[in-house]
Amino acid sequence: xxxxPEPSSRRRxxxxxxxxxxxxxxxxxxxxxxxxxLLSTTGQGKANxxxxxxxxxxDFEPPIVGCVVSDRDFTFNTLKSTKECVINIPTxxxxxxxxxxxxxxxxxxxxxxxxxLTAEAASRVGAPLIKECYASLECKVIDANMxxxxxxFILQVVKAWxxxxxxxxxxxxxxxxxxxxxxxxxxxxxxxxx
Numbered sequence: 001x002x003x004x005p006e007p008s009s010r011r012r013x014x015x016x017x018x019x020x021x022x023x024x025x026x027x028x029x030x031x032x033x034x035x036x037x038l039l040s041t042t043g044q045g046k047a048n049x050x051x052x053x054x055x056x057x058x059d060f061e062p063p064i065v066g067c068v069v070s071d072r073d074f075t076f077n078t079l080k081s082t083k084e085c086v087i088n089i090p091t092x093x094x095x096x097x098x099x100x101x102x103x104x105x106x107x108x109x110x111x112x113x114x115x116x117l118t119a120e121a122a123s124r125v126g127a128p129l130i131k132e133c134y135a136s137l138e139c140k141v142i143d144a145n146m147x148x149x150x151x152x153f154i155l156q157v158v159k160a161w162x163x164x165x166x167x168x169x170x171x172x173x174x175x176x177x178x179x180x181x182x183x184x185x186x187x188x189x190x191x192x193x194x
Contacts, residue, residue: 028176035171035183036098038088039069040119040127043078047119047128049111050075051102053174055087063157065139071151074106079153083141084125087155088133092170092182097132124159134169135162 022030033056040049055067065087069076079085090098097115104111112119112128119128122138129136139155173181 026176029179034173035089036102036174036180038090038098038101038117038130038133039067039075039079040086040088040130041075041078041082041084042127043082046106046110047112048075048078048106049088049101049117049130050106051098052087058154063137063160064142065137065155065157067153067155069151069153076151079141080144082126084127085139085141085155086122086125086127086129087137087139087157088130089135089137089169089171090130090133091166092172094132095172095180098172122159129161133163134166134171135160137161 033054036051036053037055038049039052040047042048050069050073052067052069055065058064058066067087069079075085097117100115101111104114111117118131120131122129122136125138125140127138129138137157138159138161139157141153142156143154145152168186169183171183173183175181
């Protein structure tokens with residue numbers, strides 16, 4: 001780092017006693033961005049859903065979400081052409097269905113039918129809400145970077161729905177390689193952030 005003295009070899013050895021090198025290819029497992037979501041789209045009269053964990057909040061008001069959808073995913077072309085989707089937030093009770101959605105392609109499977117998910121009409125977009133999910137965010141694509149394989153979509157949430165009967169939803173978080181963490185206890189700390 002600029003401006004910081006190099007740590008002495010003794011201090012470096014002491015700190016290395018407690019930490020081990022970690023593969024760069026697995027850093028994503030340390031910085032998971034949030035709950036696994038089900039991204040639903042509709043194109044050419046067919047609704048589809050994909051599991052997604054690569055997303056991030058970008059702004060508060062209006063709510064802006066960034067997400068990565070690979071051009072290898074069946075959802076990619078639908079999202080690119082319709083420019084709308086719904087981010088559905090499942091709870092741990094749906095974990096097996098979420099993983100099943102992630103392990104199959106909408107090219108070959110009607111995931112709503114196969115995994116017994118209920119599509120409900122949205123109010124501002126053509127993509128469906130998923131009834132079984134704790135929350136659903138109707139979104140419009142406001143920007144997309146297709147110049148690289150990263151395929152980063154910027155979405156504006158235009159309508160949000162939440163099941164108020166679940167005051168403490170237990171969402172699932174992907175840790176990589178088939179490992180998931182379940183959100184648990186909520187704590188309150190004084191903060192000046194929204």
